[in-house]
Each structure stands twice: as C-alpha cells, then as structure tokens.
Amino acid sequence: xxxxxxxxxxxxxxxxxxxxxRPYIALASAAIFxxxxxxxxxxxxxSIDFNVLMMIAGTMGLVALFVESRMPSLLADLIMEKVPNVxxxxxxxALFSGVISAFVDNVATVLMVAPVALEICRKLKTNxxxxxxxxxxxxxxxxxATLVGDTTAIMLGSALDMSFLDFFVYHGKPGIFFAVExxxxxxxxxxxxxxxxxxxxxxxxxxxxxVTDYVPTVxxxxxxxxxxxxxFLPNKPDITxxxxxxxxxxxxxVYNYMKKKSLSAITGPLKEIDFExxxxxxxxxxxxxxxxxxxxxxxxxxxLAKAGGGNVFFLYTVIVWASVAISAFIDxxxxxxxxxxxxxxxxxxxxxxxxxxxxxxxxxATLGGNCTxxxxxxxxxxxGILKKEGYEVKNSDFFKIGIPFTLAAIIPAYIYLWxxxxxxx
Numbered sequence: 001x002x003x004x005x006x007x008x009x010x011x012x013x014x015x016x017x018x019x020x021x022r023p024y025i026a027l028a029s030a031a032i033f034x035x036x037x038x039x040x041x042x043x044x045x046x047s048i049d050f051n052v053l054m055m056i057a058g059t060m061g062l063v064a065l066f067v068e069s070r071m072p073s074l075l076a077d078l079i080m081e082k083v084p085n086v087x088x089x090x091x092x093x094a095l096f097s098g099v100i101s102a103f104v105d106n107v108a109t110v111l112m113v114a115p116v117a118l119e120i121c122r123k124l125k126t127n128x129x130x131x132x133x134x135x136x137x138x139x140x141x142x143x144x145a146t147l148v149g150d151t152t153a154i155m156l157g158s159a160l161d162m163s164f165l166d167f168f169v170y171h172g173k174p175g176i177f178f179a180v181e182x183x184x185x186x187x188x189x190x191x192x193x194x195x196x197x198x199x200x201x202x203x204x205x206x207x208x209x210x211v212t213d214y215v216p217t218v219x220x221x222x223x224x225x226x227x228x229x230x231x232f233l234p235n236k237p238d239i240t241x242x243x244x245x246x247x248x249x250x251x252x253x254v255y256n257y258m259k260k261k262s263l264s265a266i267t268g269p270l271k272e273i274d275f276e277x278x279x280x281x282x283x284x285x286x287x288x289x290x291x292x293x294x295x296x297x298x299x300x301x302x303x304l305a306k307a308g309g310g311n312v313f314f315l316y317t318v319i320v321w322a323s324v325a326i327s328a329f330i331d332x333x334x335x336x337x338x339x340x341x342x343x344x345x346x347x348x349x350x351x352x353x354x355x356x357x358x359x360x361x362x363x364x365a366t367l368g369g370n371c372t373x374x375x376x377x378x379x380x381x382x383x384g385i386l387k388k389e390g391y392e393v394k395n396s397d398f399f400k401i402g403i404p405f406t407l408a409a410i411i412p413a414y415i416y417l418w419x420x421x422x423x424x425x
Contacts, residue, residue: 004294023276026283033290047289054242061249063108064272065216072112073209086198094138101139102149106378109139114385133401136382137370144366145180152336159340164227176359179416183409190408219252284337301345312425323364328371356421363413370406373398
C-alpha cells in the first residue's frame with residue numbers, strides 16, 4: 001500500500017509542478033502501476049471508464065462543428081438586441097455562456113462566447129476583462145447542471161449510473177440541476193451589482209451573424225434529446241451514452257465531408273477534440289485502479305469515516321468546502337476522479353446513501369475553480385484570450401468577481417443539497 005500511495009502522491013506533485021505535461025506524467029505513472037503489478041493486468045480494462053472518454057470525445061467533435069456554423073454568435077446577437085446597457089450586456093453574456101455550458105464543455109463555451117463579448121466591448125470602448133471573467137465563471141458554474149455539462153459531471157454520472165434526466169429528478173427528489181440554478185440566480189445578482197456603474201447604452205446596428213449551416217445545431221440538439229430518450233431504456237450497456245455522442249459526431253463529420261469534399265472537413269473538427277484531457281483521464285483511471293487494488297481507497301475512506309465520527313453533516317460539510325478550497329488551485333478533473341471511489345467506499349463503511357456526498361463533491365469541485373485564475377481550464381482559456389488581445393489580467397481583477405460569485409453560488413447549493421438529500425439520513 002505504501003509504494004502505491006508514494007507513487008500516487010508524487011504523480012500529483014509532478015502534475016502540479018509541470019502542468020503542461022500532466023497527461024504524460026499521468027500515463028507514465030499508470031505505466032509504472034501496471035509494470036510493477038500494483039495494478040494487475042486483468043484489471044486494466046475494467047479500470048478505464050470508456051463511457052466517459054467517448055462522451056467527451058463525441059461532444060467535443062460536435063461542438064467544433066457547432067462553433068464553425070456560427071450559431072453561437074447568432075444567439076449572442078439576438079440576446080444583445082434585448083439588453084438596454086453595458087451592465088445588462090455583461091450579465092446577459094454571462095447567463096448566455098452558462099446556458100450553453102450546461103450542454104457544452106466549459107472551455108468550448110468560453111471560446112464560443114468570448115469573441116462576441118470582445119466585439120461588443122470594442123464597439124462600446126469598454127474594458128473586456130470583467131466581461132470575459134464573468135463568462136468564464138458562469139460557464140464553470142453551469143457545468144454541473146447536466147450530465148453532459150462538464151467532464152466532472154460526466155464522471156459522476158457514470159459512477160452513479162445516472163441518466164440525463166437524473167440530474168433534474170433523482171430518487172424522486174429535485175436533482176442537482178436546481179441546486180446549480182439556484183446558485184446561478186444569486187450569482188447573476190452579484191454580477192449585476194459588480195457591473196452597476198456600467199450604464200452606457202448598446203448601439204443598435206440591426207446586423208445579425210449569418211449562420212452558415214444549421215445541421216450541427218440539429219445534431220447537438222439531437223444528442224441531448226437522444227440521451228434523454230436513452231435514459232428510459234432498461235438494462236442498457238454501460239457505454240450507451242458514449243456511443244450516442246460518438247455516433248452523432250461521426251454523422252456530423254460525414255455530412256461535413258460531403259458538403260466540403262475535403263479531408264480537412266473531417267480532420268479539422270477531430271483536431272479540436274481535447275486529446276490531452278482524454279489521455280490524462282486514461283492515466284488517472286489506471287492510477288486510481290492501482291491504488292484501489294492496493295487497498296488505499298478503502299483505507300482513506302475508513303480514516304475519513306473515523307475522523308467524522310459517523311456524523312454525515314460534518315462529512316458533507318468537509319467534502320463541500322474542502323473541494324472548494326482544493327479546486328481553487330488544483331484542476332478539478334484529477335481531484336474528482338480520485339474522490340469518487342473514496343466517497344463510494346466511505347458510504348459503504350457508513351452504510352448510507354452516497355448521493356449527498358457525491359453531489360457535495362461535484363458542486364464544491366466545480367464551483368471552487370472560480371476562486372482563482374488557475375482554478376479551472378475555462379478561466380485559463382479566458383485569460384489567454386485577453387492576453388492575445390493585449391489585456392493584462394491581475395489577480396485582483398479576478399478575485400473581485402470570482403470570489404463573491406463562488407460564495408453566492410455554493411452557499412445556496414450547499415443548503416439545498418442538505419435539505420433534499422441529507423436531512424433524512
């Protein structure tokens with residue numbers, strides 16, 4: 001057990017120190033687990049969650065086609081026609097990015113919406129830094145709202161065998177979707193307060209972005225609808241959701257090729273798939289399989305249960321707020337991947353339903369990334385866009401929006417989840 005813990009801890013330190021090489025570090029560590037037989041050969045395939053990997057790849061491929069069609073820009077134009085001034089433009093752009101992010105990867109959402117926000121700021125001659133920060137933190141918030149909103153939501157959904165609709169109603173109770181939306185309402189009020197001095201009017205040009213192709217929108221919408229329909233199928237294979245996403249992506253690629261008659265019609269969208277995240281997850285799945293095989297997961301769960309003295313409220317509180325604090329500095333994907341089996345073992349040890357602790361993990365880890373500029377990939381992407389445009393983002397610029405936004409979102413979610421999933425335990 002000790003060598004497994006040392007290797008796992010060393011891997012995390014190296015991933016923090018050399019974030020650019022995280023996928024390679026994770027895969028190298030996984031190879032050591034396999035080579036030393038800390039992860040037995042017979043457990044390699046079972047340790048990898050192929051459903052998660054396929055859902056991520058398929059959704060990202062479809063998003064690339066969706067962005068290329070310019071539909072997100074048209075939607076943003078339509079929203080801008082309805083807002084009276086800069087303050088409401090900032091709030092509307094943040095809410096718009098949140099709606100998209102409930103169904104699309106957070107980084108992809110920022111890449112879709114940020115160019116529109118930059119153009120608005122150019123026309124208004126206003127600083128785009130708070131606009132882009134608002135977009136990034138809103139996209140992170142809504143990533144936990146649905147099964148396909150973020151990698152961490154996909155991972156948790158797979159661990160609990162949740163369907164798309166389970167995020168809305170789970171075990172006969174309102175699901176985590178409503179906890180996220182409750183936080184979204186209060187955090188939108190926070191954004192309105194922060195932008196209260198931006199009262200310049202929005203110029204009306206009457207021009208709208210022209211969508212080049214509506215098929216990607218149909219395919220992306222179809223993915224959501226089919227995932228909902230598939231949730232009603234009994235005894236479906238474990239990779240059902242992943243297959244749906246990948247099949248529709250292939251349909252989109254074939255259509256794109258027939259339209260353009262060029263190989264780039266296929267290779268272009270495929271290049272937009274974040275294979276580094278996929279390789280990172282493969283490495284993490286194998287590492288976690290290794291420490292699980294060595295009994296580390298069960299031991300960690302036992303220590304946590306002993307520390308909490310069996311008090312579920314205390315454990316829930318620790319998981320939520322520790323997740324917020326840790327995810328403010330560490331990418332939430334490896335953290336959630338590590339904690340899911342720990343919480344599963346903890347729930348078995350305490351003989352309780354793990355739903356409360358799992359939802360607390362997802363909400364805390366997803367929202368904690370909004371506290372700092374490096375806490376989430378969407379934040380890093382947004383800051384990168386601003387740097388390319390020549391704008392410097394100070395830590396204080398981010399903290400002024402990120403911290404109050406996080407508190408406004410996590411506190412109501414924390415209370416909501418305890419009321420619906422913890423009070424009866």
